[in-house]
Amino acid sequence: DVDRERTRTGMSKTALKQGFLDNLFYIQGRFREVATPHDLYMAAAYTTRDRILERWIKSAQRYKTNQSRTVCYLSAEFLPGPHLANNLVNLGIVETATEAAHELGLDFDAIIAEEAEPGLGNGGLGRLAACFMDSLSTLQIPSIGYGIRYEFGIFDQTIEDGWQVEKSDNWLRNGNPWEIPRPKIRFPVLYGGYTEQYRDHDGRSRTRWVPAQIIDGVAYDTPILGYGVGNVNLLRLWKAEASESFDFQAFNVGDYYGAVHAKIEAETISKVLYPNDEPEAGKELRLKQQFFFVSCSIQDMIRLQFNTVGPLDSFAEKFVIQLNDTHPSLAIAELMRLLMDEHDMDWDRAWDITHRVFCYTNHTLLPEALETWSVSLFERLLPRHLEIVYEINRHFLDEVRVHFLGDEDRVRRMSLIAEDGERRVRMANLAVVGSRAVNGVAALHSELVKTTLFKDFHDFWPDRFHNVTNGVTPRRFMVVANPRLSRLISETCGSDDWIRDLDRLRDLEAHAMDSGLHERWHEVKIAAKRDLAAWLKHRTGVLLDPEAIFDVQAKRIHEYKRQHLNLLHIIRCYQRLKQSPNQDMVPRAFIFGGKAAPGYFMAKLIIKLINAVAEVINNDPQINGFIRVVFMPDFNVKNGQHLYPAANLSEQISLAGKEASGTGNMKFSMNGALTIGTLDGANVEIREEVGKENFFLFGMSAEEVSQRQREGYHPWEHYAKDAELKSDIDLINSGLFSHGDTQLFRPLTDRLVNQDPFMVLADYRAYIACQDHVAEAYRDHRHWTRMSILNVARMGKFSSDRAIREYAEHIWRTEPHPIDL
Numbered sequence: 001d002v003d004r005e006r007t008r009t010g011m012s013k014t015a016l017k018q019g020f021l022d023n024l025f026y027i028q029g030r031f032r033e034v035a036t037p038h039d040l041y042m043a044a045a046y047t048t049r050d051r052i053l054e055r056w057i058k059s060a061q062r063y064k065t066n067q068s069r070t071v072c073y074l075s076a077e078f079l080p081g082p083h084l085a086n087n088l089v090n091l092g093i094v095e096t097a098t099e100a101a102h103e104l105g106l107d108f109d110a111i112i113a114e115e116a117e118p119g120l121g122n123g124g125l126g127r128l129a130a131c132f133m134d135s136l137s138t139l140q141i142p143s144i145g146y147g148i149r150y151e152f153g154i155f156d157q158t159i160e161d162g163w164q165v166e167k168s169d170n171w172l173r174n175g176n177p178w179e180i181p182r183p184k185i186r187f188p189v190l191y192g193g194y195t196e197q198y199r200d201h202d203g204r205s206r207t208r209w210v211p212a213q214i215i216d217g218v219a220y221d222t223p224i225l226g227y228g229v230g231n232v233n234l235l236r237l238w239k240a241e242a243s244e245s246f247d248f249q250a251f252n253v254g255d256y257y258g259a260v261h262a263k264i265e266a267e268t269i270s271k272v273l274y275p276n277d278e279p280e281a282g283k284e285l286r287l288k289q290q291f292f293f294v295s296c297s298i299q300d301m302i303r304l305q306f307n308t309v310g311p312l313d314s315f316a317e318k319f320v321i322q323l324n325d326t327h328p329s330l331a332i333a334e335l336m337r338l339l340m341d342e343h344d345m346d347w348d349r350a351w352d353i354t355h356r357v358f359c360y361t362n363h364t365l366l367p368e369a370l371e372t373w374s375v376s377l378f379e380r381l382l383p384r385h386l387e388i389v390y391e392i393n394r395h396f397l398d399e400v401r402v403h404f405l406g407d408e409d410r411v412r413r414m415s416l417i418a419e420d421g422e423r424r425v426r427m428a429n430l431a432v433v434g435s436r437a438v439n440g441v442a443a444l445h446s447e448l449v450k451t452t453l454f455k456d457f458h459d460f461w462p463d464r465f466h467n468v469t470n471g472v473t474p475r476r477f478m479v480v481a482n483p484r485l486s487r488l489i490s491e492t493c494g495s496d497d498w499i500r501d502l503d504r505l506r507d508l509e510a511h512a513m514d515s516g517l518h519e520r521w522h523e524v525k526i527a528a529k530r531d532l533a534a535w536l537k538h539r540t541g542v543l544l545d546p547e548a549i550f551d552v553q554a555k556r557i558h559e560y561k562r563q564h565l566n567l568l569h570i571i572r573c574y575q576r577l578k579q580s581p582n583q584d585m586v587p588r589a590f591i592f593g594g595k596a597a598p599g600y601f602m603a604k605l606i607i608k609l610i611n612a613v614a615e616v617i618n619n620d621p622q623i624n625g626f627i628r629v630v631f632m633p634d635f636n637v638k639n640g641q642h643l644y645p646a647a648n649l650s651e652q653i654s655l656a657g658k659e660a661s662g663t664g665n666m667k668f669s670m671n672g673a674l675t676i677g678t679l680d681g682a683n684v685e686i687r688e689e690v691g692k693e694n695f696f697l698f699g700m701s702a703e704e705v706s707q708r709q710r711e712g713y714h715p716w717e718h719y720a721k722d723a724e725l726k727s728d729i730d731l732i733n734s735g736l737f738s739h740g741d742t743q744l745f746r747p748l749t750d751r752l753v754n755q756d757p758f759m760v761l762a763d764y765r766a767y768i769a770c771q772d773h774v775a776e777a778y779r780d781h782r783h784w785t786r787m788s789i790l791n792v793a794r795m796g797k798f799s800s801d802r803a804i805r806e807y808a809e810h811i812w813r814t815e816p817h818p819i820d821l
């Protein structure tokens, strides 16, 4: 009936209010007076979800009838961030919902803050997957995101005595209103055992895999609504369950642990996310996790193929599969297995489909992040897949030998199997050989992929290599995170079309000198800085001056990202102020955020040094607030949304050639921060777009870096000849920042002076000089504000919508399937 229809899906204030009260009563079983903040959040979430489900059903029906070509994005990590505010923006009902909440006497921000973040990822790669899902829906491209429903996501970070302490992230403890369990969408996943040959009914020799263990994967679906469209795509995450969750026989003989052993064994597979961001763990459970979601996902696609189109021949027409780095690359061997062993296809037909359906994105050049698995582990866990990998390799190397006659070195380099030392399966080589398209994530990175990492493959298949520079969704990182700036941009541009067509930000350029806009622009920034200062005061006790330059470096802690170079500048400023306290220094607040992989000692020591330097400087009366240093705990999508709007300066200072792209650089710049950075990753393209004069560039280029490394790099020479650099490092060794303990930071300073693998000392002088330029530039508010406006105006390219359009056009060849509202 109309009323029920209205309260379940109506977009009016009345309908939202009624829907909220109904959900609070019927789902939470609460009335207002006794409802907890969590009840209120759940009621708000269900009320919002109600308005998505209808579009979801409609999209699924339409895609089915249209047999639409579907993009399947396979990723071991997804960092969607909290859903509520983002879904209200994409439904276009933020204002209405805010008013409805107000009229019901609810604290809207408190309800939003109640949501637990689904931290199902480490950093850039996982967040990119989430931005891409938002853009795929907004561009109305049918797609499914496939991943793992980790029970425990990335750890929560607390800082105790300056050290990172990891707390387990039980994000599901209070339930998750955004997911719908699909107990009937369940697939068996096989492990271990052996394979055997047999003759099938037509006498053909076939292979059967006799597994040692079978566990089930169960689907949990989360709707991904596009912005201002009727399209809702699917995020399907798999949970591991025992096919038999209780063994009664064991129970009957009193073996209670035995009775639940299979259940516990199975569930460990989707229990926890590996918190490593680059170094490869090579752990058995990690391989089991990767095969788990890959096998469920491919089986699910085959089920959908049969349900919609029918025979498997057109599988590569119906689907395109994007491998988000090598973590899901087992999918290539798993599709071959299913097509041959389960669906009677011969090798060539199976390979033809497989090779045409897969595409692979590389996200890192760091050798230690390139996954390889020991043949012994692979054989024990996935005996059938090893056979298939060998067969793929045999076919492939035959082609290589023919093409590069007599070049056995190249054959050895290109082989899927590393033969030197322990034999290992090279997952990156498998991903390249099994995919029809390989891309990097920024122009410089994609060039380096072709000229270094995959040079042999590029020589062999030049047309297979592409570039698609990363992007981020302006819905979350501008409209949700920075409503003040978004409103000002819409007013100045005269519409909010920029939200779905970011190139429209260019309309701001004409107003870049307008003093009225300058004023409001400054107000928006200072308001965001006040909010962040209050937020940080509450969490860290450190009080920041909103008039100071908010200089922010927020990203995973890693030596190639060079948070320690940033620290050397801070110590330089400190020493300068100590030496001449009356100098007219521009006050600066140095804000850090980022998690270190729990096993990464040097990264954890860098966090400790940041907090140690902060403690000394923040409590030094002589500094008197001119310098403040703060480490924001638990940097994640949710907390990051407090940072981007408040930053004046975005630190993107990685060693050139190491950061594949970066995406934080885009988020800061889109919120009016100016960038100090190297010619690395997407910094190069940001500088091209915003204009050289609106970007603080320093340091060696990637070419100069490899030149220096070829010539031999001797960091201590910089230490020896640069007195300021020496005194900054010596101050760390003096024990000033460690209560007199001169040994605590030795591992860090010794590594800097003796190895310095990421050439911090080589870029130090240029960095310090560039930071001085920044301070001078900030004195001229008009000039700074103009640069800030121009930065935002010229960030259109870095929308994830543009990136997805490029994938769709150049790699996936998929069309939009509009679902009208």
Ligand SMILES: CCc1ccc([C@H](C)CC(=O)N[C@@H]2O[C@H](CO)[C@@H](O)[C@H](O)[C@H]2O)cc1
Pocket: 122, 123, 124, 125, 126, 128, 276, 277, 278, 279, 280, 281, 325, 363, 364, 369, 371, 441, 470, 659, 660, 661, 662, 663, 681
């Ligand atoms: C096996 C452990 C592991 C886990 C994650 C990764 C990711 C590839 C690391 C990652 O997140 N890379 C980042 O990907 C972003 C999205 O493309 C880029 O913007 C960053 O530059 C890149 O470091 C490597 C190795």
